[in-house]
Amino acid sequence: MNEKETAKAIVSLLDESTSRLDQNITARLAKAREQAVSRLAQKPSFVSGKANLVASFMDYMYHHRAVSSAALAFSALLVAFVTTQQFNHEAEGQGDAFLLASELPPEAFLDTEFQTWLEESSQR
Amino acid sequence: MATAQELSDFLTQVERRAFKQTVYAVRDDHAALDIVQDAMLKLAEKYPDRPVSEYPMLFQRILQNTMRDFWRRQKTRNLWTTLFSSFGSNDDDDDDRDPLEILSSEDTQDTPDTQVERSQTIAIIENALQALPARQREAFVLRYWEDMDVAETAAAMGCSQGSVKTHCSRAVRALAVILEKNGISKEVLGKSGVER
Numbered sequence: 001m002n003e004k005e006t007a008k009a010i011v012s013l014l015d016e017s018t019s020r021l022d023q024n025i026t027a028r029l030a031k032a033r034e035q036a037v038s039r040l041a042q043k044p045s046f047v048s049g050k051a052n053l054v055a056s057f058m059d060y061m062y063h064h065r066a067v068s069s070a071a072l073a074f075s076a077l078l079v080a081f082v083t084t085q086q087f088n089h090e091a092e093g094q095g096d097a098f099l100l101a102s103e104l105p106p107e108a109f110l111d112t113e114f115q116t117w118l119e120e121s122s123q124r
Numbered sequence: 125m126a127t128a129q130e131l132s133d134f135l136t137q138v139e140r141r142a143f144k145q146t147v148y149a150v151r152d153d154h155a156a157l158d159i160v161q162d163a164m165l166k167l168a169e170k171y172p173d174r175p176v177s178e179y180p181m182l183f184q185r186i187l188q189n190t191m192r193d194f195w196r197r198q199k200t201r202n203l204w205t206t207l208f209s210s211f212g213s214n215d216d217d218d219d220d221r222d223p224l225e226i227l228s229s230e231d232t233q234d235t236p237d238t239q240v241e242r243s244q245t246i247a248i249i250e251n252a253l254q255a256l257p258a259r260q261r262e263a264f265v266l267r268y269w270e271d272m273d274v275a276e277t278a279a280a281m282g283c284s285q286g287s288v289k290t291h292c293s294r295a296v297r298a299l300a301v302i303l304e305k306n307g308i309s310k311e312v313l314g315k316s317g318v319e320r
Contacts, residue, residue: 003296007268009313010249010299014269017246018140025153029143032161033135036168041128059170 126176134179135164142187145265148253149191159194163187184270184280188262195258245308252302256295259283263291264299 061068126134139160146156163186171182253261259281266277267288277292278285303313 003293006300006313007264007292007296010296011268013242013246013249013313014144014253015141016242017250018144020243021140021143025143025157026140028157029139029160032157032164033132033139035161036135036164037128037132039165040126040131040168040172 125173126179130176131168131179134176134183138180138183139164141269142183144250145269146187146191148250148261148265149258150194151254155194159190160187163190166190180270181272181276181280184266184272188280245303245313248303248306248308249299252299255302256298259287260291260295260298263288264295267292 142160142163143156146159147153150156150159163183166186167179167183171178174182253264256264262281263277266272266280267274272280274285274288277288281288303309
């Protein structure tokens with residue numbers, strides 16, 4: 001008897017064992033089967049492409065939750081870094097503009113005497 | 125897409141084998157029933173659009189994963205139980221157990237001279253299967269009982285085809301040794317198998 005024949009002989013005896021199951025067990029299996037079939041029947045027969053895509057994505061995310069969580073955390077860190085850099089850069093630019101603009105107070109340009117003083121000083 | 129009737133027919137066909145396979149793995153009827161029920165529900169809920177021809181493979185994959193989830197939960201529970209109850213016990217991994225040692229200690233109470241009868245032979249085979257390392261049992265069941273080819277078994281187990289062949293070969297050898305030890309020769313086994 002080779003390996004395959006031994007396996008087949010064992011399997012045929014195992015098959016026989018399935019026909020000797022306790023009635024309570026077969027009843028529970030039947031109940032589980034009916035429940036599964038009813039779940040299938042409850043499912044809508046038509047699922048829109050968009051909904052199907054979302055469901056597939058959610059299913060993928062659930063089954064790859066470790067990788068998804070790592071990717072999500074990395075993305076959050078990346079976004080935070082880029083945003084911080086952008087904000088700092090803008091703040092620096094605004095600072096320069098403010099300094100340049102604030103060299104003279106706005107009141108100085110409204111003062112007519114100042115204009116006179118400016119003209120006189122430029123003629124000198 | 126499978127109809128409700130097709131799903132029902134498929135589950136009727138596989139439910140008993142699935143239950144037995146799960147019992148060999150978890151050694152508890154109630155837990156096995158829960159696992160099979162979970163697998164059935166997952167198949168119906170997650171793969172309603174798949175053709176019925178894909179169901180055997182899908183169902184086996186779901187069943188094996190559900191068993192693994194069960195073992196993971198058990199391991200965590202056992203860890204806490206062990207921590208609280210005793211610090212001295214040291215449980216080894218399932219694969220490290222020697223099935224021959226376990227079986228020989230269990231079977232010393234039996235008298236092997238009349239074990240040629242079918243029911244006793246089946247009981248011995250079932251004990252032997254339970255005593256096999258998890259991966260060997262899984263490979264044997266999928267390859268020979270579920271009649272999957274090597275590639276399908278490898279896909280269901282998430283390992284290489286070479287590993288499947290090795291696991292199957294070791295499982296059959298271990299089972300044959302255990303049966304021999306219990307007075308069931310290959311000839312007797314062949315006769316029992318063919319008689320059906």
